[in-house]
Amino acid sequence: MQLEKKESTMDKVNVGLAKRYRREKRFRRLGLGAIILSISFLCLLFTTIVANGWSAFYKTEVLLDIHFDAEQFDVDALSAADYDALVRTSLKNFFPDVQGRSDLRKLYQLVSTGAAFTLQDIVANDTSIIGSTRKIWLPADDEVDMFLKGYIPRDVPESDRRLTDKQVDWIDQLAAGDRLERKFNTTFFTAGDSKEPELAGIRGAVVGSMFTLIITLMLSFPIGVATAVYLEEFAPRNKWTDLIEVNINNLAAVPSIVFGLLGLAIFLNVFGMPRSAPLVGGLVLTLMTLPTIIIASRASLKSVPPSIREAALGVGASKMQAITHHILPLALPGMMTGTIIGMAQALGETAPLLMIGMVAFIVDVPGSVTDPSTVLPVQIYLWADSPERAFVEKTSAAIMVLLAFLITMNTCAVLLRKKFERRW
Amino acid sequence: MQSMTAALEVGDVSFLGAESIDTESVKQEEKVDRDNRTTTGKQFVDNPRMTCRDVNVYYDDNHAINNVSIDVGRNEVLAMIGPSGCGKSTFLRCLNRMNDTVSSCRITGDIYLDSLDIYDKSVDVVPLRAQVGMVFQKPNPFPKSIYDNVAYGPRIHGLASTSAELDDVVESSLKKAGLWKEVCDRLDQSGTGLSGGQQQRLCIARTIAVRPEVILMDEPCSALDPIATATVEALIAELREQYTIVIVTHNMQQAARVSQRTAYFHLGDLIEVGSTDRVFTNPRHRLTEDYITGRFG
Numbered sequence: 180m181q182l183e184k185k186e187s188t189m190d191k192v193n194v195g196l197a198k199r200y201r202r203e204k205r206f207r208r209l210g211l212g213a214i215i216l217s218i219s220f221l222c223l224l225f226t227t228i229v230a231n232g233w234s235a236f237y238k239t240e241v242l243l244d245i246h247f248d249a250e251q252f253d254v255d256a257l258s259a260a261d262y263d264a265l266v267r268t269s270l271k272n273f274f275p276d277v278q279g280r281s282d283l284r285k286l287y288q289l290v291s292t293g294a295a296f297t298l299q300d301i302v303a304n305d306t307s308i309i310g311s312t313r314k315i316w317l318p319a320d321d322e323v324d325m326f327l328k329g330y331i332p333r334d335v336p337e338s339d340r341r342l343t344d345k346q347v348d349w350i351d352q353l354a355a356g357d358r359l360e361r362k363f364n365t366t367f368f369t370a371g372d373s374k375e376p377e378l379a380g381i382r383g384a385v386v387g388s389m390f391t392l393i394i395t396l397m398l399s400f401p402i403g404v405a406t407a408v409y410l411e412e413f414a415p416r417n418k419w420t421d422l423i424e425v426n427i428n429n430l431a432a433v434p435s436i437v438f439g440l441l442g443l444a445i446f447l448n449v450f451g452m453p454r455s456a457p458l459v460g461g462l463v464l465t466l467m468t469l470p471t472i473i474i475a476s477r478a479s480l481k482s483v484p485p486s487i488r489e490a491a492l493g494v495g496a497s498k499m500q501a502i503t504h505h506i507l508p509l510a511l512p513g514m515m516t517g518t519i520i521g522m523a524q525a526l527g528e529t530a531p532l533l534m535i536g537m538v539a540f541i542v543d544v545p546g547s548v549t550d551p552s553t554v555l556p557v558q559i560y561l562w563a564d565s566p567e568r569a570f571v572e573k574t575s576a577a578i579m580v581l582l583a584f585l586i587t588m589n590t591c592a593v594l595l596r597k598k599f600e601r602r603w
Numbered sequence: 604m605q606s607m608t609a610a611l612e613v614g615d616v617s618f619l620g621a622e623s624i625d626t627e628s629v630k631q632e633e634k635v636d637r638d639n640r641t642t643t644g645k646q647f648v649d650n651p652r653m654t655c656r657d658v659n660v661y662y663d664d665n666h667a668i669n670n671v672s673i674d675v676g677r678n679e680v681l682a683m684i685g686p687s688g689c690g691k692s693t694f695l696r697c698l699n700r701m702n703d704t705v706s707s708c709r710i711t712g713d714i715y716l717d718s719l720d721i722y723d724k725s726v727d728v729v730p731l732r733a734q735v736g737m738v739f740q741k742p743n744p745f746p747k748s749i750y751d752n753v754a755y756g757p758r759i760h761g762l763a764s765t766s767a768e769l770d771d772v773v774e775s776s777l778k779k780a781g782l783w784k785e786v787c788d789r790l791d792q793s794g795t796g797l798s799g800g801q802q803q804r805l806c807i808a809r810t811i812a813v814r815p816e817v818i819l820m821d822e823p824c825s826a827l828d829p830i831a832t833a834t835v836e837a838l839i840a841e842l843r844e845q846y847t848i849v850i851v852t853h854n855m856q857q858a859a860r861v862s863q864r865t866a867y868f869h870l871g872d873l874i875e876v877g878s879t880d881r882v883f884t885n886p887r888h889r890l891t892e893d894y895i896t897g898r899f900g
Binding site for chain 1: 699701704706729730731732733736737738739741743744745746755756759760806809810812813
């Protein structure tokens, strides 16, 4: 009787056991599925961006025989020379059959307007070149670039593409003479923005982003850590500190454009700071990043075991000594991780910067924090908004640069945490 | 004041009684009833190192320690025992003002270290804690080298003017803590890499490196295995020659082994104090008897 009873309990347990294991398996599969789904979306995102953007790291150049006609140059005013004319002459000589103003204009369009600046630089570097004829690689127009990269189809009616049949024909002739070549696009990394896609670069935005982030870091890290230390270690627990805590948490959830409006109203209108400047951008992003840093810093201060605090106080350390000698060093990795994540957020932020004018079209690479500039995400936004086909790949390439920065920063956060993490 | 002298007399008389009357007659003696929460036994000693009078501790509205008066004698080990939550650790932490870190904690009454009122407004807790050191329940070495762990206290208090002097302090402290032989060739390694017992002895070395007068120990062996516990207990016996030690313990055998006097706490009341032998062999209070005979705890 008793044996039977025992068996029946075991049976029941076994039935339930199978059910429990099934449930566990289901749960595990769900989790795994979620991870696979997110990874595949991430891969999709990355492949689209890379597929769209990789070609922007290359650009087409044209080999032209440029005759630096001595008559054109006045040694005292090299910049006054008509460099465009040199390019035009060269093209005209290469295609002697092309006649008529409109055809010639079409022909000249094949070479970028930036070619003149390239020639100017060459002459400025070496005046002895004047009077000779040289073979020189010059940037091709973005339409030529697009055509050679296959973004402009050949087999559609002429009216449906931006290159005429004649232009396509000339491009073929140039290609047949090995005068077209795809080269690494250094302009993309060394130039500021431009209305001409083949001349547009990311440098201005990168430098602008860097200035902005430096300002943000220099302000938000000390202020954030000081706030966290005060609130966590010194402040009395009362209604006021509760109120402050709630408000800090609220600030972390405020839409970032609100901070932009605040920056516009306070920094620009009241304090009269320069518009479009990384200084103001940094200030606005500081406001936005502070709550993140404060919350992360407080969490990492809280995670320092109280035994360490007691140990320090127990041997007679003052509160300040306990904090600076023991608590801060242990909390610092967490604080730095929080800060870097906050910085990464700030790096990707667009909306508040639009409000303070960092969305302006700025060609020059900024030289200081008060120079007008733009930042990477805003540059992406600007290029995504441009009608030229060549800006599509530029947009993706800029996203790749931004992602590279973000990934580097996050890797730094992980490495810092690994390096300074101490066990107790 | 009146009641204090009265308590003193009662304490003395009962203590004398315990010592002088032979064991047979003591057993006949009426035990103090469970409802009576006044302190039984000899609370006070001649020439005490620490003097506590009418100490009350509140956490917000919670009355954690109720009117405790007790002396801690020179070069003695005073054990504080009692069931969990009876307030013995709270009381211990009053003795070097570690409770200051708890903002909700409020303390009334007087605690003197020799003639110094440690809760006087003019008293700075930093030198006080150098005089009244503390060893905690869980070994809590700093995540620094063994050397830095011991040298930290002397460094912040400026006890050693040269690095050679500091080396001496570290060596003598580690020797006193019985750890020197085990760690002398790896002083630069992390203190957290030691075994639990070694860590606790490192913490004791760290405490005695600042040359305190009193060492408070809050269940120093509760996280240790029996062998490490035996080592620490032997260490306590040695340290008694130079220091006054107050130890909180859950382990009654340990209290019996290491201490000269024992105080029994129950729900915030100090129930009974007396020489350790007397308290364990012949408790005078029903609650003490219940606890040491294992009826609760």
